[in-house]
Amino acid sequence: MRILKRLLVRIILLIVAAGILCGSVVAVLGYLMYRDALKEQSLEDKVAEVQADPSYTPLADLPEIYLDAVVAVEDHRFEQHCGIDIIAIARAAWNNIKSWSLREGGSTITQQLAKNLYFTQERSFIRKAAEVFMAFRLEQTYSKDEILELYVNSIYFGDGYYCVRDASAGYFGKEPADMTDDEATLLAGIPNAPSVYSLTANPDLAAQRQQYVLQQMVKYGYLGEEEAAAILQN
Template structure:
């Protein structure tokens, strides 16, 4: 019995040392990123872009669609969402690979502006440290605004304004609900959900967005059907 106990303690210590090593390396990666450019300077750089769009110039429906599909508790939690993170960890352990990230919008913003899109535990840790800094320095509306101005939407569009103009020939505030819900789903996998190249996949993803909006009571099931019957500039151009 004593031997088994000692073995378990040794295994536990090894795990602790490994985790501590990853956390240390992740923190170093986070510090290196901040040394290159501070949060205030990075934000100023992003906002200076001619295509930068303020939150007030985006439709409420579009913002609701993004929150529903990406981070429904965005305005309730801090830098991380413990519930989503626990679910992602369980899913990854079950799958024996890094499939889900459980990332909040703040974590995704950290990734967009400071790190690469590569999936790795090290980058994930650095991203969490950066997310805490972002939450400490910026309010929620600013974080959401920056996220929508730094996300990739496929077809070479690197912000919401470029995407709405490129796909729909409209300003972000002028998208109808059909177009807005489709656009909200693209950043999750831009190459797969690019509507000009993979309209069928884009529509499937759009359906997922709308289903989540119904589930979280942003819209009703009846409104979902009405939205799907609205026009969509990308679909109209393919006809």
């Protein structure tokens, strides 16, 4: 019995050691990917490139309900974390282990911005590590408002629309500031899966996603249940 216990302890220690070693390798390779990305183009130059787009829209020109909807559905701890959400990452890691896949990423708004600015959509641990390093750099360099502003001006909304202004104009024929509450909450749900929730391709699925957005807004205190129900009735 003692021999079996010792063998079990050794196996566990070997697994832990292997996990630490693999994690260290991934972290180093991720850092190198992050470093190389900045060597190719500095963060300041990349941000200036996004801001130079004629469709770039400041936060002041966006409806508050739209911004609240984005934070509620994409990263409700956005104001509290330093670039990564440990709770979300742990939940995603557990779900990935159960499914033996990289189905979930637990990405914050800052991490998604880092990916949009520098990296591909490839799902790999190394790319994820590089994304984390870039997220920390973004949080050190820019304010939360600046990060959120860059995010909504660099995400894909389907149908060839790569920022909130183009999406609002393309889907609703109006400037973002003129969106109704219904349109704003509908638009906030699309970037999660643009090809799935595109308003031209799958309006019914987009409407289902909007219901989830509103549920999250109620859950995190951005809207009351009656307010959310009223938006859906419009």
